[in-house]
Amino acid sequence: MSAPAPDRDPVTGRLTTGHEWNGIKELGTPVPRIVFIGLTLGALYLIVWTILMPAWPGINSYTRGLLGIDQRTSVEARVALARLERAEWTQRIETEPLATLASDPQVMNLVKGYGKTLFGDNCQACHGGKGVGNSGFPNISQAPLMWGDDLDTIHETIRVGINAAHPETRFSQMLAFGRDGMLGRSDILAVTDYLLALGSGASVDDMTHGAEVFAFNCASCHGDNARGSVDFGAPDLVDDHWIYGGYRQAVFNSIFTGRAGHMPSWEGRLSKADLRILALYVGWLRENQP
Structure with missing residues (x-):
């Protein structure tokens, strides 16, 4: 007995798989060749990437790859390059008097950009974006500063903090006249x-x-x-x-x-140049607030 002739779809001319659901027949359409090509190229790419680049985690480390490239070394290289590019003006920031730097428009243009970022990252949470203060934190852009508002004094306050752990910190405390029974x-x-x-x-x-x-x-x-x-x-x-x-x-x-506010000391957290840039930026804020 001969095998039955294969069923062919009259519209497309393609063979069917022989499966039928409620009168609907499944075509035996082959997977397009481009899909196999794509899968093959993707697999080859993954193999090459695994060999050349960091890829698989281990217990204590990871596969380094033949090229030895990773994001950490790339970032470190970019940071080193940025430091090198900044070296000329940061050297001035670290060594020249703050008053001299404040009178140099070129330096202050750099301070206004970089100082704003530093202030936003380290000071804004307490003193506000423009330094006008929040409840319990002083207005440092408009109000008289408790320790003085010349640039060297501002820098010193930032460096050692107030009621902080720094051995040279500034101390300021108001007595609790009522709680401690000194006044009725x-x-x-x-x-x-x-x-x-x-x-x-x-x-x-x-x-x-x-x-x-x-x-x-x-x-x-x-x-x-x-x-x-x-x-x-x-x-x-x-x-x-x-x-x-x-x-x-x-x-x-x-x-x-009574009151005893706290400002952290930033020496050791920020570089010498960053401390001085912050002082210059606060000084600039004080001169440019309404």
Whole structure:
């Protein structure tokens, strides 16, 4: 008995597989040759890549490849090249006086670009993008700086920090006059109202009690006129810039519980050039804020 003739689709002329579902027959269409070519080329590419480049992880390392190329060495090479390209102007940044650098437009153009990145990476989280501060963090672009606002002083503050772990750190702490029982509530309220009146320019002639409390307890750090002291890192209490808020309850809380802010020291975290660039950038911010 002879085998049945193969079934051929009358429309396409192709042989069928013999499978049929509800009158629909499956064509025996072969896989296009281009697919096999692509798969073959892809497999060859993977084999060559595995041989030449880092590819397979191991227990303690990975296959290095004949070319010995990896992203780490590539990045290190680019960083080394960037340092070499920056060497000329970073040498100036590290050695020349900050005031001299600040008067050089070419240097400051570099500082404004690179300093903005440094500030964004290291300072913005606390002091804000333009240095105008956040609650509990001072405005360093507009307000008087507690330790002084010349470039060398700014650089030193960045270098050693405030109440930080650096052996040369600056120390600044306000006593907790209420919590530690040095002043009663009525005294704190009186000096709070006195300070708010001073800041607003209102008359304080009838606030003798508040003035006396201030003179005996606050003037030694903040000055007789409450304008602050760079010797103690004591802020100006008369201007409009309050670190913890200038409304009545906030000022009362500061006097009652005390304050001891913290700024990390950046020496050891940033290079010498980066520390000086940050100081120049903060100085530039202070000159270019509305």
